[in-house]
Amino acid sequence: MSNSSSSFLKSSLGKKFIMGFTGLFLISFLVVHVCINACIYFNDNGETFNMAAGFMANNIIIKVVEVGLFLGIIAHIVQALVISMHNSKARPQKYAVQNQAVSSKWYSRSMGLLGTLLLMFLIVHLANFWVPTKLALYGENAKFVGYNVPDGFAGMKENPFEALKTVFANPIIVTVYLLGLVSLFYHLLHGFQSAFQSFGLNHKNYTPFIKSLGFWYSLLICLLFASMPITLFLGLIK
Template identity: 40%
Template sequence: MSNSKPVLSSSLGRKLIMSLTGIFLCTFLVVHLIGNLQLFKNDEGYAFNNYAYFMTHFTPIKVVSYLLYASIIIHAIYALVLTLKNRAARPIGYAQFDGKANSKWSSRNMGILGTVILVFLATHMQNFWWKYHNDQVPYIEYRTDLATGKTTSQELDAADFRDYQVTVEDNVEIVKARDLYKQVDFAFQNLGLVIFYVIAMIALSFHLIHGFKSAFQTLGVSHKKYVPLIEFLGVWVFGVIIPVAFALMPLYFYFVK
């Protein structure tokens, strides 16, 4: 009988799972950012509210979202397991070697960064996902003149709302939807929440700068032809552009809207 550990429960197996779920979550960040950029449109939330409905009602997207939730949980659990096992393996510091001298701050504090991000995700889901799915957001009606393309909007009474509706009357397109855009605007008038979101995006930046490159190293992608590209994507795309773009959203609603 073999005494070898199952792959998924071994140290390498756990790192592989961390890497795969991490890369999947990075992919989701790109898609999520593209959708959330609709928040910057000066259209009373028309594009963003349509995007929100599509993301929550299109079946393939819903399936992917469940995979996303599972990946977040698995990624967090395996991160905790790896952190605890690493600490157990080194209960005392080395007498003649300071690991801090040869490791980056982000790599030494991935647990703290991950915890901040996890708290952020819970806060984010409670403020938007939970309220959207439990009918706790306002409603809005958009009327678009199909001849001129001009769109006007007005608040919609809850008694007149029946989920998402699109009708055409007298050459006017009428769209009725949950107004998640207004909920975003309302939430980001809270300065404390805005500051927390910015801090969380800073944590995300450090987490991704270290984690993105580490994930590909774990997967064995270390060819000199690809390493520069991976480092560029990890630092500038996932470590700078994406976190900054997400951080600009609460700042935009608090200081500009």
């Protein structure tokens, strides 16, 4: 088994299995994330949201899962790079003319590009919220590395909802978030059902269900995420 499992993970099929597995793990995280976000719709001046955000920031189990989440993201990215590098060698001489649109969807061929856009978005997103939250929580250490918590983030610890409103008052940031979510939508649209195919789950009875579940999941998750910067920017949520 030990010999077998290492050859499994090194094989092209095993690598896709890891992509699917980490992908579905990240997909499950998005559900948690969007539920926390949706707490702003209690419209209670961020009280419920702050409670949920506080739980996420301080609960020890969540902190452990957070490490797993970062490992999952890193594994997904590293595996994608390994697969892409292997794939780029598979066709050294390109076609002069290639009509790919008739046989496959553009987003299924652009997972690497969409993933790169998502990574760029993720860096912006972490810099907007995750880093300031950690700095606010462990603020004294922040001065040590010469980082000054920017205006609006100082209250991240006590009132993350206020910090949220500050970030989404900026139309440029709202636009970046919406573009990031468009990338996420198409990445999920292919990724969700693709993971099941990589696991070997393709059946005439269940695959149509998995595909429509993937579509509705991608659409709903992205619309819910998008609603947050939009409603806060327009001041619909107090």
